Amino acid sequence: MQEYDSPMFRMACQQFDRVADYLALPQEVRGRMKQPKRTLIVSVPVRMDDGRVVVFPGYRVQHHLSLGPTKGGLRYHPDVTLGEVAALAMWMSWKCALAGLPYGGAKGGIACDPRKMSLRELERLTRRFTQEVIPLIGGHVDVMAPDVGTNEQTMAWILDTCAMREGEARPEIVTGKPISLGGSLGRREATGRGVAFLANRAMDTLGIDAAKATAVVQGFGNVGSHAALVLARHGTKIIGVGVQDGAVYNPNGLDLAALDSHLRANNHDIANFPGGEPITNEQLLELKCDVLAPCALERAITEKNAARLKCRVLAEGANGPTTPEADKIIEERGDIFVVPDILCNCGGVVVSYFEWVQNLQSFSWTEAEVNDKLYRILEQAFAAVMHRAKREKLSHRLAALAVGVQRVADAKLQRGLFP
Numbered sequence: 001m002q003e004y005d006s007p008m009f010r011m012a013c014q015q016f017d018r019v020a021d022y023l024a025l026p027q028e029v030r031g032r033m034k035q036p037k038r039t040l041i042v043s044v045p046v047r048m049d050d051g052r053v054v055v056f057p058g059y060r061v062q063h064h065l066s067l068g069p070t071k072g073g074l075r076y077h078p079d080v081t082l083g084e085v086a087a088l089a090m091w092m093s094w095k096c097a098l099a100g101l102p103y104g105g106a107k108g109g110i111a112c113d114p115r116k117m118s119l120r121e122l123e124r125l126t127r128r129f130t131q132e133v134i135p136l137i138g139g140h141v142d143v144m145a146p147d148v149g150t151n152e153q154t155m156a157w158i159l160d161t162c163a164m165r166e167g168e169a170r171p172e173i174v175t176g177k178p179i180s181l182g183g184s185l186g187r188r189e190a191t192g193r194g195v196a197f198l199a200n201r202a203m204d205t206l207g208i209d210a211a212k213a214t215a216v217v218q219g220f221g222n223v224g225s226h227a228a229l230v231l232a233r234h235g236t237k238i239i240g241v242g243v244q245d246g247a248v249y250n251p252n253g254l255d256l257a258a259l260d261s262h263l264r265a266n267n268h269d270i271a272n273f274p275g276g277e278p279i280t281n282e283q284l285l286e287l288k289c290d291v292l293a294p295c296a297l298e299r300a301i302t303e304k305n306a307a308r309l310k311c312r313v314l315a316e317g318a319n320g321p322t323t324p325e326a327d328k329i330i331e332e333r334g335d336i337f338v339v340p341d342i343l344c345n346c347g348g349v350v351v352s353y354f355e356w357v358q359n360l361q362s363f364s365w366t367e368a369e370v371n372d373k374l375y376r377i378l379e380q381a382f383a384a385v386m387h388r389a390k391r392e393k394l395s396h397r398l399a400a401l402a403v404g405v406q407r408v409a410d411a412k413l414q415r416g417l418f419p
């Protein structure tokens with residue numbers, strides 16, 4: 001379908017084709033799995049603070065409906081396109097299936113620059129977008145969550161907008177909301193915590209002592225910052241951190257709390273952080289380290305830098321950070337332990353699922369319960385990927401995709417075709 005055509009969607013399809021060939025999936029099911037099930041494109045008019053009306057394009061893509069409601073984040077970023085959102089929705093499907101969650105994948109996005117918008121403008125944008133997509137969302141239909149550029153506040157506005165329309169608040173309509181509105185303890189930290197847990201499992205497998213290891217983290221948003229903090233708590237030295245406009249390096253380890261306050265106080269200006277030497281994002285990714293965790297946007301590792309990576313573990317906190325060309329180079333090198341994105345960053349949606357279950361039961365769990373259940377699922381998913389990779393001599397990415405894609409294919413084949 002050419003509507004979705006874009007470098008990102010092509011990348012997701014290329015990965016899918018490779019797995020589908022490997023699994024010898026019947027043709028009849030391939031087409032059903034590759035194209036998103038349904039998509040809503042909306043125009044979101046917003047009155048800006050200066051009185052102008054700006055119309056933002058918004059998207060919600062639901063990739064498949066065979067295992068339950070669809071689930072996935074909502075992204076605010078200037079580069080959001082339909083093709084990108086469709087690729088991200090497809091990855092959510094494989095991710096949820098790999099983690100054994102009863103969901104299909106979805107993703108939403110609005111092409112806007114949240115860094116240049118006021119809080120009130122963002123609220124109007126979110127409420128109007130919600131109003132436009134209401135026919136397609138719901139606690140048993142499609143459940144949104146934060147992604148790049150959105151947060152707990154965004155989810156609170158969505159929840160409130162739906163509640164105003166329906167006359168009652170249903171917390172299960174979104175996950176990743178504030179705790180006071182039915183959010184789950186541990187959800188905010190979950191993705192980063194999962195990235196750190198799996199990076200540690202990779203280090204265990206390679207016999208690297210986490211307390212003597214070094215790590216580089218690209219992205220210091222909700223995923224990167226918590227991944228870095230949890231890695232540091234286990235004694236790993238964070239020697240490099242990057243944000244959108246640059247990066248810092250300190251071979252003795254960065255003071256993460258100081259970096260966090262500096263970025264907040266100085267509008268994300270990392271170059272002037274006094275606790276490290278300013279470097280570029282390109283240099284950051286090529287630093288020698290034990291763990292490299294790209295936790296920002298997609299396509300950070302490409303055929304240009306893949307041969308120059310000097311890490312032993314590549315822990316993909318972002319969605320789609322490695323292009324298929326780079327993947328090939330990494331596979332040929334054979335010296336990097338890849339924790340692929342759909343495994344590495346699945347902690348977020350796993351705790352989203354816990355949040356949804358708690359909401360449906362009007363019951364809340366302690367943070368210890370949440371984390372304990374999270375680690376069990378991560379361990380199971382990690383073991384499933386390692387087992388499959390070893391038994392069938394596959395790359396970790398192909399193994400992870402094979403587990404996820406197979407589960408969706410089985411569900412589709414077992415349910416059959418309507419009518």
Ligand code: GLU
Nearest residue numbers: 072073145147348349352
């Ligand atoms: N946006 C996150 C992801 O890409 C979380 C999605 C969710 O919790 O539904 O996995």
